[in-house]
Amino acid sequence: GDSVTQMEGPVTLSEEAFLTINCTYTATGYPSLFWYVQYPGEGLQLLLKATKADDKGSNKGFEATYRKETTSFHLEKGSVQVSDSAVYFCALRLMDTGRRALTFGSGTRLQVQP
Amino acid sequence: EAGVVQSPRYKIIEKKQPVAFWCNPISGHNTLYWYRQNLGQGPELLIRYENEEAVDDSQLPKDRFSAERLKGVDSTLKIQPAELGDSAVYLCASSFLANYGYTFGSGTRLTVV
Numbered sequence: 001g002d003s004v005t006q007m008e009g010p011v012t013l014s015e016e017a018f019l020t021i022n023c024t025y026t027a028t029g030y031p032s033l034f035w036y037v038q039y040p041g042e043g044l045q046l047l048l049k050a051t052k053a054d055d056k057g058s059n060k061g062f063e064a065t066y067r068k069e070t071t072s073f074h075l076e077k078g079s080v081q082v083s084d085s086a087v088y089f090c091a092l093r094l095m096d097t098g099r100r101a102l103t104f105g106s107g108t109r110l111q112v113q114p
Numbered sequence: 115e116a117g118v119v120q121s122p123r124y125k126i127i128e129k130k131q132p133v134a135f136w137c138n139p140i141s142g143h144n145t146l147y148w149y150r151q152n153l154g155q156g157p158e159l160l161i162r163y164e165n166e167e168a169v170d171d172s173q174l175p176k177d178r179f180s181a182e183r184l185k186g187v188d189s190t191l192k193i194q195p196a197e198l199g200d201s202a203v204y205l206c207a208s209s210f211l212a213n214y215g216y217t218f219g220s221g222t223r224l225t226v227v
Contacts, residue, residue, distance in 0.1 A: 042220060
């Protein structure tokens with residue numbers, strides 16, 4: 001079946017450090033890929049997405065590139081802030097099947113220290 | 115516009131008791147999803163509705179879980195009877211069409227004691 005694997009957390013960084021959260025996927029078709037963020041006490045929010053190979057999604061300084069050859073969608077940010085502390089979820093969605101629901105990874109908690 | 119509204123935010127019940135969660139999606143969104151998020155895990159789909167029809171309920175434990183979406187708007191998810199392992203956050207999401215982006219609610223945190 002389809003699945004998403006993320007690096008385990010927590011990831012603890014100092015403010016202004018470089019962030020990478022690894023995500024790889026397994027899918028039977030050609031998925032769209034997403035990063036969602038969950039701040040404490042809040043629901044999931046879409047951070048960025050990419051719908052085909054070599055697409056780069058970006059938002060709020062975060063970036064991720066859809067790499068079909070390595071089945072990866074790693075999240076990066078050049079300089080993290082304390083306000084980026086949250087749980088980040090990588091997800092995929094197969095648009096050409098009846099399922100069409102998001103399949104999530106287990107999440108990676110990011111803690112940014114001042 | 116208002117987002118996806120869920121209630122209650124928190125619920126504590128004893129095992130074997132029934133419980134229900136309510137979701138009001140964004141106006142005009144015809145696709146509605148219920149997800150369960152166990153502690154330290156990503157959300158997992160329970161059921162997807164398109165309008166009032168449940169089109170994907172393969173992951174819904176039908177012996178104790180039920181859901182309905184009357185008139186294709188609000189939805190209710192019920193557990194009867196609840197078990198200790200049902201403790202989780204239950205998330206509702208909606209989208210305009212199945213291929214469009216989701217908006218998630220804040221979830222209902224269920225604790226079964």
